[in-house]
Amino acid sequence: MAISDSFVKEILNAYDLPGTYTGHRVLNYGHINDTLVVELDEGDKVTGYILQRINTNVFKNAEELMENIESVTSFLAEKIRNNGGDPDRETLTVFHTKDGKSYHICENNDCWRIYNYVSHAHSLQFIEDPEDFRKSGEAFGKFQCMLSDYPSETLHETIPDFHNTVSRFSALLTAIEQNLSGRKDNVKEEIEFALQREKDTHILVDLLEKGKLPLRVTHNDTKLNNVMFDDDTGDGICVVDLDTVMPGLSLYDFGDSIRFGANTASEDEKDVSKVSLDLGLYEAYVKGYLGAAGESLTEEEIKYLPFSAKLMTYECGIRFLSDYLNGDTYFHTDYPEHNLVRARTQFALVADIERKYDEMCKITMKYAK
Ligand code: GN1
Numbered sequence: 001m002a003i004s005d006s007f008v009k010e011i012l013n014a015y016d017l018p019g020t021y022t023g024h025r026v027l028n029y030g031h032i033n034d035t036l037v038v039e040l041d042e043g044d045k046v047t048g049y050i051l052q053r054i055n056t057n058v059f060k061n062a063e064e065l066m067e068n069i070e071s072v073t074s075f076l077a078e079k080i081r082n083n084g085g086d087p088d089r090e091t092l093t094v095f096h097t098k099d100g101k102s103y104h105i106c107e108n109n110d111c112w113r114i115y116n117y118v119s120h121a122h123s124l125q126f127i128e129d130p131e132d133f134r135k136s137g138e139a140f141g142k143f144q145c146m147l148s149d150y151p152s153e154t155l156h157e158t159i160p161d162f163h164n165t166v167s168r169f170s171a172l173l174t175a176i177e178q179n180l181s182g183r184k185d186n187v188k189e190e191i192e193f194a195l196q197r198e199k200d201t202h203i204l205v206d207l208l209e210k211g212k213l214p215l216r217v218t219h220n221d222t223k224l225n226n227v228m229f230d231d232d233t234g235d236g237i238c239v240v241d242l243d244t245v246m247p248g249l250s251l252y253d254f255g256d257s258i259r260f261g262a263n264t265a266s267e268d269e270k271d272v273s274k275v276s277l278d279l280g281l282y283e284a285y286v287k288g289y290l291g292a293a294g295e296s297l298t299e300e301e302i303k304y305l306p307f308s309a310k311l312m313t314y315e316c317g318i319r320f321l322s323d324y325l326n327g328d329t330y331f332h333t334d335y336p337e338h339n340l341v342r343a344r345t346q347f348a349l350v351a352d353i354e355r356k357y358d359e360m361c362k363i364t365m366k367y368a369k
């Protein structure tokens with residue numbers, strides 16, 4: 001994504017931020033939105049801001065999306081303030097345009113928003129030290145707790161059925177049936193792998209329907225790179241990427257974190273023999289997450305933690321596979337087989353989780369109180 005300075009200036013012009021624009025850099029980690037850090041020179045200091053293009057193909061209603069984010073971040077800011085924390089570093093803040101809007105629509109119809117840039121902090125794409133993963137578990141556990149009394153009925157469902165694995169499975173069946181990309185014959189093995197596990201897709205959805213798992217306000221996209229770590233302490237200080245904060249299951253958040261962070265390979269590793277579930281990392285996350293959120297979780301939720309890791313990995317795999325079959329219309333891709341490579345890593349991880357499942361259950365119970 002190349003964005004010209006004049007384009008950035010056009011967006012900044014809609015806002016009333018102090019200082020003179022001196023340049024920007026691209027942050028290219030997400031698969032959905034485009035993100036830049038822009039710098040404004042205020043004379044005695046330079047302030048960074050996050051400038052982000054909302055993917056309106058994925059988030060159809062920017063108004064509702066931003067309403068959710070503004071109200072969740074104000075709620076969090078107040079809690080952080082009351083706890084003696086610093087809301088400028090511990091949560092996102094949405095800046096308003098000169099005419100009071102939470103996003104700006106450019107002449108070309110692009111939709112952009114501006115957030116504070118969390119300074120003296122960094123994100124991680126890969127875990128090297130298990131302690132970092134424990135801290136990320138702690139950050140998401142705390143996030144979950146802080147939102148436990150948020151009135152969930154006031155939130156819009158920014159993407160309906162986002163983690164409904166039964167719907168995701170039926171979307172896969174449609175993608176196979178339609179074969180819009182004509183690639184179906186390349187992925188017979190992957191399709192077979194996905195179809196064999198259909199029964200898993202009903203488990204959490206059924207428990208929720210029967211009232212055996214509580215509906216909470218959850219993040220729903222708890223990838224490692226959605227936590228900002230303090231440069232000095234290494235603590236996970238701020239949870240970002242709040243587009244999918246909606247009512248959901250705590251298990252979606254736990255499972256998705258494991259899927260991404262406890263994999264010994266990256267999400268788009270081409271050599272699937274490098275993919276495996278690192279039990280040490282699994283343990284580190286369980287420890288951090290249960291340490292921060294444990295009290296608020298039910299026995300049933302804790303019992304399904306290992307399963308959620310398998311299910312969220314499977315779900316992500318079938319989403320990548322569906323997008324590959326549909327002709328790469330959803331996730332950003334860097335090369336034609338990118339979604340297939342991603343689907344393969346997810347399925348390899350599912351297979352490894354199946355092998356290590358009993359061990360994962362034992363580890364989980366060790367930290368359950
Ligand atoms: C997308 O934007 P990003 O990269 O944080 C996706 C997640 C997937 C993830 C896979 C709104 O997240 O659901 O798990 O890619 N977000 C959306 O890496 O679909």
Ligand code: MG
Binds near residue numbers: 030032
């Ligand atoms: Mg995201």
